Amino acid sequence: MRGWILMGMGFLACGMARGAEIHVSPAGSDEAPGSVREPVLTLEKARLLAREARRLHPAEPVSVLLHPGTHRVMRTVAFRAEDSGTREAPLSLSAWRGPSAPPETRPVLAGGMPVTGWKACTFNGRAGVFEADLKPLGITAPFRQVYLNGLRLVWARYPNENPALPYSGGWAYVDGVRPPMYKDIEGERTDTVxxxxRDARAWSRPEEGEVCIFPRYNWWNRIEKIAAFDPGSRTLTLAKKMPYAARPDDRFCVMGLREELDAPGEWYQDVAGQRLYLIPPAGADLSRDEVTVPTVNDILSFHGTHHVRITGLELTCAETHGIRFQACDQVTVEACRIHDLGFFNGSAIAIHGGRDGRVRGCDIWHIGGHGVSVHAGDVDSMTRCGHEVENCYIHHVGQFNRHGLGVMVGGAGVRVAHxxxxxxxxxxxxxxxxLHTLEYNRIRHCNxxxxxxxCTYTGGWCGGWHTIRYNHCSDSIGLNNHGKFFVFAWGIYLDESGC
Known part of the structure; x- marks a missing residue:
């Protein structure tokens, strides 16, 4: 072991003419020194080598170079203040393609574990279902996402999704006669549906499921766990109260129950039995294709780290965020692809606090919550944070949180452009x-x-002094509860705002 340490330190020292270069490859070994010919296997090991390189040569840049292929991230790779770079010598995480790799090749950071050993079975009295044992993987906790070849599958649900009506179809509706939306009702319960x-079902384990519902108002939704189901009154009781009651005619679906595994592309997890069941979509072959479940909340996490550059990476499969920054200054994410990750509160990139961060030229899609979330700067003192989101391509986000935005901005002094x-x-x-600036954005087919x-929205009297200019907004739809007509959607909406 001592010989390996000396070899590793020798590699780091040799690279100081241009800074330390630490290579990471899915075919590497954490016993290797991290050179281009002998890369390490994991980002965790690369982080330790990078930290040591910074300690030995604080004035030199440190580059973590990821080789093409899928890098399995079994635990969140967490960077702290001691991993920081400087303006002249930043810490960088970037793609290394090599002299013979195609230009489109990039490393993929996957925050999940492959599930193998699939066997055909009969489930719910139907054939065409496959099962896999999760015990060898040590998975005992419930998860809410499953991916096939990197694409998110459907959590077994009632009603089933309706591909012909992807937005207005596939919903059930709360029983009763709908009262006026703005009328408060004394004693109204907020934990029942x-x-x-016609939607009454026989569920053997209702406590395994969750409800996705738009309670009372049609401008947000909730996903809540089920505590019990009373077949006699056809009432679901939720594990906790919602901010508002589920009123008659509110749309909802039920997810995660074994009886609802009945459509291609759906999956169900038997938590107690530690088994995963799946009906493959058309064309899938589980002996060849890869099924993955998330094992991390965030793939990359930075806390108090400054002067960091992340370039040319692809991130997928995580329970919450792709990249999360907390109190980080001078960080840049550029030319990355982030997709198919995040549950209700997940974002491709989340920035909380810090100053002068940049998200540039990234492609973001199939996110459970927001594409990019930025909350920084001080409102009371009107101190700008200087963060920017620029030249990104963001689409099909908000797949669990229907209040999921392309870019969510809070605080003071964020620029969202191009x-x-x-x-x-x-x-x-x-x-x-x-003090936010929204300019030169193209926003279409939203709401x-x-x-x-x-297309852009701000509300309330606590904010203002924004600059909104030169944006091209179109096809702001405004779907009503039943999807029968379109209501209350605009290009630029200042909702009771002092903008």
Whole structure:
């Protein structure tokens, strides 16, 4: 072991003419020194080598170079203040393609574990179902996402998704006669959902499921766990209260119950039995294709780290965020592809606090929550954070959180510019706080599942002093609860705002 340490330190020292270069490859070994010919296997090992390189030569840049292929991230790779670079000598994580690799080749960071050993079985009295044992993987906790070849599959649900009506179809509706939306009702419960008679089901383990519902107002949704189901009254009781009651005619679906595994592309996890069941979509072959479940909340996490550059990477399969920054200054994410990750509160890139960060030229799609979320700067003192989101292509986000935005902005002094955004359940840009600049963005086909919204949206009297200019907004739909007509959607919406 001591010989390996000396070899590693020798490699780091030799690279100081141009800074330390630490190579990472899916075919590498964490016993290797991290050279181009002998790369390490994991980003965790690369982080340790990078930290040591910084300690030995603080004035030199440190580059972590990821080789093409799929890099399995079994635990969040967490960077701290001691991993920081400087303006002249940053820490960089970037793609290394090599002299013979095609230009489109890039490394993929996958925050999940492959599931193998699939066997055909009969389930719910139907054939065409496959099962896999999760015990060899040590998975005992429930998960909410499963991926086939990097694409998210459907959590078994009732009603089934309706491909012909992807936004307005595939919903059940709360029983009863709908009262006026703005009328408060004394004693109204916020933890129950009553099914219509035609939607009554026989569920053996209702506590395994969750409900996705748009309670009372048609400009947000909730996903809540089920505590119990009373077949007699056709009432679901939720594990906790929602901010608002589920009122008659509110749309909802139920997810994660074994009886609802009945359509191609759906999956169900038997948590107690530690088994995963799946009906493959058309054309899938589980002996050849890869099924993955997320094992991390965030793939990359930075806390108090400054002067970091992330370039040319692809990130997929995680429970929450692709990249998360907390109190980080001078960080840049550029030319990355981030997709198919995140549950309700997930974002491709989340920035909380810090100053002068840049998200540039990234492609972002199939995210559970927001594409990019930025909350930084101080509203009371009107101190700008200087973060920017620029020249990104963001689409099909908000796949669990229907309030998921292309770019979510809060705080003070964020610039969002030159981005293309489309196919969004709500707004392209949602901004609260003060002193934000929204310019030169193209936003189309948004508000596909919400009303009382716009291509850009801000609300409330606590913010203002924004600059909104030169944006091209079109096809702001505004879907009502039943999808029968379009209501309350605009290009630029200043909702009770002091903008």
């Amino acid at each position: 009553r099914l219509r008679e 981005n293309l955004m489309h196919d969004l359940p709500r707004s392209g840009i949602f901004h609260g706080g003060v 596909l599942e919400m009303e009382d919204t716009g």
